[in-house]
């Protein structure tokens with residue numbers, strides 16, 4: 001008897017679509033399975049104004065193949081020059097669903113991010129007033145902090161002080177990678193949630209470094225030791241509404257990944273749902289997948305749950321491409337390192 005799992009159509013609460021040829025290549029990979037996604041604004045130049053967000057949304061919709069439906073949920077990139085009134089206006093218009101905080105220099109295309117956190121206080125206070133979520137790349141960037149400690153230090157030195165001084169600010173800790181981040185979310189009573197990526201449920205730092213360096217497993221925040229991966233799996237499969245899916249699917253061309261200075265990012269859009277089903281099944285938590293992928297995100301973002309369903313079927317090993325083409329280049333699809341058996345029914 002084939003096993004099937006029917007869930008509400010999922011959303012991706014942290015996604016990089018890029019622009020131009022890359023956008024055209026990766027958008028169908030997400031739109032095939034996901035109804036909506038929070039679109040990261042770290043383009044070059046970044047999406048900092050409502051006008052830029054509207055233009056980017058139009059480029060995304062223009063790149064969507066005929067017959068596919070998808071709703072991009074736009075974000076603004078927070079800079080030290082962001083005007084609270086502009087933020088309030090684009091929120092009121094429904095164009096923008098979150099503001100994204102990148103500490104300057106923390107990750108791909110974050111040069112315009114924030115160095116002086118006091119300078120953005122007026123924006124954060126306004127966001128608390130209007131209920132607009134702040135998505136946070138939670139890593140400090142000081143050279144003296146070990147890269148494996150950067151998330152923990154960010155929580156202590158930056159995030160917790162911001163939250164204490166801005167009551168009511170609604171925060172999504174993006175792509176969490178540590179048990180400390182899980183505990184921090186669990187310790188909060190309100191206004192705090194976290195996204196967890198597909199790849200951080202699958203790999204630890206050994207996958208990146210043992211037996212030769214694996215550039216396609218390198219992302220930021222970098223995967224930590226196994227105890228942390230286990231804490232993430234426990235959180236994701238727990239049925240706690242404060243943890244939901246943000247794939248952080250972050251395509252870079254193979255030339256830029258397999259490089260002496262390789263870019264950070266794992267491209268998981270193509271096989272995310274098959275991987276998640278496998279991970280949840282191993283935890284005997286298939287009944288928790290719908291909450292994680294389809295229900296808790298809309299709950300936090302105060303949006304309706306999708307009405308359409310998506311069905312996963314367990315069967316023969318799922319075939320997916322190793323790479324997808326982008327113009328004359330390629331992007332490597334994340335390899336979970338184990339066979340997948342759950343496929344999404346058409």
Ligand SMILES: NC(=O)N[C@@H](CC(=O)O)C(=O)O
Nearest residue numbers: 016107108219220250264265
């Ligand atoms: N996650 C990554 O490793 N990379 C992301 C940026 C980010 O989400 O930090 C990207 O834009 O490539």
Ligand SMILES: [Zn+2]
Nearest residue numbers: 107137220221
């Ligand atoms: Zn990030």
Ligand SMILES: [Zn+2]
Nearest residue numbers: 016040248250
């Ligand atoms: Zn990201």
